Amino acid sequence: MTGTVPELRRRSSCRRVVVGVSGSPGSTAALRTAVAEAGRTGAVVVAVLAWSPPPVTGRGHWGVPVLAALDAGLDAAAERLRGTIDGAFAVGLSRVRLSSFVVRGEAGEVLVRMVGGPEDLLVVGAGAEGLVWRGLRPSVASHCVRRSGCPVLVVPRPAPR
Template sequence: MSRIVVGVSGTPGSLAALHRAAAEARARDAALCAVLAWAAPGGELGSRSSCNVSALSQCRTAAVDRLREILYAAFGSERPGVPLEGLTVRATPGAALVHTADDPEDLLVVGTGSRAPLRRLVRPSVARYCLAHAACPVLTVPPSPLQAELDAVHRRNLWRLPLDARELSP
């Protein structure tokens, strides 16, 4: 059975990718594998000390709990209608997804995330990494059009700008 591998983080973009991956899994009669990447506190150098074993265990447990919360937020108590596997991987998001979707028969689904120039400088694009390194087809899901409006509201609140009521009517 082929797999649809999708990266999740809990952001609106990753939830959109998760729903698209579930639709692809239903259409292809494939299993759905939701992957949440996590990192050790202090990075890899910080985790090499033997005193951090409990911290790593706590981070792993927190990642598993976070994945459960994300899947519940996406599907509620119902399941997506296909076999679902949740996987937490200790790695960077791009590497975790490419390593998990290593079969050419897999389909890797990722959200494109924010397109803001400053964010692109600070955080590397997981979608670009996956497109460059994946051994299987990659489906990128653009952000919801509502995300741009939500970002505008956040910016307005950050700068404490007044709301113009004319903007609310279509």
């Protein structure tokens, strides 16, 4: 499901566990942790994949080829979210209510905006290590810890097998 952040905000008084999903091993660990927490507390899991369109190239006008590329990118993001959820839970999600959304925007900002209030929990993966990588891509986890209006659980990356 896609939409804008205000449309997707909480519509009930039920506590939610909002989790960032990117398809990485760290986000898969975060998703599993979010589902475990929801199972323990009866909360609803809201899995969110933040999506940014590719930069416009070529002539730079918003013609049919550019719109087709945007649609294809959005479809690929939705498939990545479905694949991550399916891969993380091959056995199933029998006891947990889960909704999933692909939202356009930068991951940290999208996740912070998806939080409905202080009764929610935001779960994110710790992300990549190393100064070079963090210089290229700012830490989503750090952004969420600094800006979120609810508790944030940062899940460490799984150990290599």
